[in-house]
Amino acid sequence: MITYGEVEKLHCMRAADQSVLSVYAYVPSERASMRELQAHAMDLVKAATERAPDMLHREDELLARRTLAERAGEWLGHTLGIFVSGQLSLLEVVPLRGSFPERAVLAARPHVRPLLAALGRYPDHRVVVMDHRHAWLLTVAGDRVEIVARTSAESLPSAGFGGWYFEQSHVLQRVTEVAPHFYQDAAAILDRQARHGSSQPLVVGGYVDSITQLLTLLPQAVLRDYAGSFAADPHSLTLAGARDLAAPVVSSWAERRECQLVQAVTTARPGVPATIGLEDCLTAVNAGTVGLLLIADEPLVPGFHCERCDVLSVGSNECCDWGAASWPVPDLLEEMAWRTLRDGGQVVSARTLPCTAAARMQ
Numbered sequence: 001m002i003t004y005g006e007v008e009k010l011h012c013m014r015a016a017d018q019s020v021l022s023v024y025a026y027v028p029s030e031r032a033s034m035r036e037l038q039a040h041a042m043d044l045v046k047a048a049t050e051r052a053p054d055m056l057h058r059e060d061e062l063l064a065r066r067t068l069a070e071r072a073g074e075w076l077g078h079t080l081g082i083f084v085s086g087q088l089s090l091l092e093v094v095p096l097r098g099s100f101p102e103r104a105v106l107a108a109r110p111h112v113r114p115l116l117a118a119l120g121r122y123p124d125h126r127v128v129v130m131d132h133r134h135a136w137l138l139t140v141a142g143d144r145v146e147i148v149a150r151t152s153a154e155s156l157p158s159a160g161f162g163g164w165y166f167e168q169s170h171v172l173q174r175v176t177e178v179a180p181h182f183y184q185d186a187a188a189i190l191d192r193q194a195r196h197g198s199s200q201p202l203v204v205g206g207y208v209d210s211i212t213q214l215l216t217l218l219p220q221a222v223l224r225d226y227a228g229s230f231a232a233d234p235h236s237l238t239l240a241g242a243r244d245l246a247a248p249v250v251s252s253w254a255e256r257r258e259c260q261l262v263q264a265v266t267t268a269r270p271g272v273p274a275t276i277g278l279e280d281c282l283t284a285v286n287a288g289t290v291g292l293l294l295i296a297d298e299p300l301v302p303g304f305h306c307e308r309c310d311v312l313s314v315g316s317n318e319c320c321d322w323g324a325a326s327w328p329v330p331d332l333l334e335e336m337a338w339r340t341l342r343d344g345g346q347v348v349s350a351r352t353l354p355c356t357a358a359a360r361m362q
Contacts, residue, residue, distance in 0.1 A: 001142035002094050004119055010110045011338060013088050018055045018330070020085040021045070022111035023064055023104045024096075029077040041068055041104075048104035051302070051330065055106045060084045067093060083110040097122060097247065101298050105330050113334040117297065117349035121254045123201060125227065126193075127246045128186060130206035130214055131234045135186045138242060139200075145243040149189065151182045183210075187217035194221035201227040201253050203246040206234045227253035255351075262350050265294055265358045273361035278332075279314070281357040285336045286311050291362035293340040294350045295333045301356060303332035312336060333357065 013020070025041045028034055042065065049056050064084045071093050072080060079102070081094040090110070096118045105111035127138040127145075137149040190202070202225045204211050211229045218226070228249040232241070268274035275281060278301065284290045304316045308325035311318070312335050316326045329335050336357065337347045345362065
């Protein structure tokens with residue numbers, strides 16, 4: 001997986017023409033099915049060249065094919081994003097958990113909308129692992145996982161943290177005088193995080209009775225972020241193992257949230273500032289008034305961007321300059337997503353959205 005900062009870095013790269021090749025191909029879980037992968041990927045590339053003739057450099061195509069052949073076996077059951085541009089000296093391979101829409105795109109920038117979708121479905125999150133006498137607090141960002149705090153029933157209260165030990169001690173302050181039990185201590189620290197604005201999803205893992213006991217002590221501010229739990233023996237669990245067990249829990253939480261947002265925006269009651277449909281959403285995005293943008297998962301919607309007045313449009317002459325500085329873009333939905341993020345809004349790639357785009361205003 002990839003972090004938002006890494007996606008943003010890719011998005012900021014720009015070639016002089018629409019020659020940057022982005023390929024997303026699903027790698028089957030069974031090696032026997034991989035024989036058709038190369039041919040399928042090249043069909044995707046062929047479709048991209050039909051949309052943007054004479055843009056693909058032969059060397060970039062061969063490098064993409066060779067990279068897919070060499071790396072696919074490492075990522076069975078994943079979608080591989082491959083980004084190639086000789087002009088930018090770019091060769092990047094990004095594995096995404098599970099299946100995402102397959103496509104190839106030729107553009108001036110790497111096509112990163114599936115990466116944004118992946119970040120929404122596997123967001124950064126926290127994991128608390130519990131046994132009967134110990135607790136560990138982990139943070140997960142992409143594939144990176146680290147312990148940020150730990151406590152135990154045997155711990156003597158420290159001068160600053162009531163039994164918890166922190167690698168980043170400046171982040172959290174003492175929350176209790178002497179925690180009577182490490183369950184209360186764990187609940188108090190999580191409460192403190194919530195009060196300081198931490199709203200990342202929370203997964204609790206470990207022994208079932210320990211999970212249950214912690215959950216009964218969590219305040220409502222923490223329970224709002226609770227995504228679910230998994231059962232495991234903490235003493236045989238690695239950091240990577242905890243991350244992998246938490247991943248489907250967080251994914252299910254994200255899917256539920258996605259469905260709730262789609263329902264809320266598409267059935268908004270009168271008076272709620274929301275709109276449905278590409279044209280109206282484009283108007284709101286251009287005005288910088290979108291607080292939440294929902295975009296459909298599958299389609300590529302070609303359009304235009306005017307580099308003089310910064311308007312996004314379906315047609316080339318729909319800006320105040322009558323298209324004098326408009327350039328084609330292969331995917332308006334990606335441009336709308338980045339514009340919304342730039343203006344401080346949220347973007348969700350929604351699998352159940354019954355239209356191309358929908359938005360709730362700020």
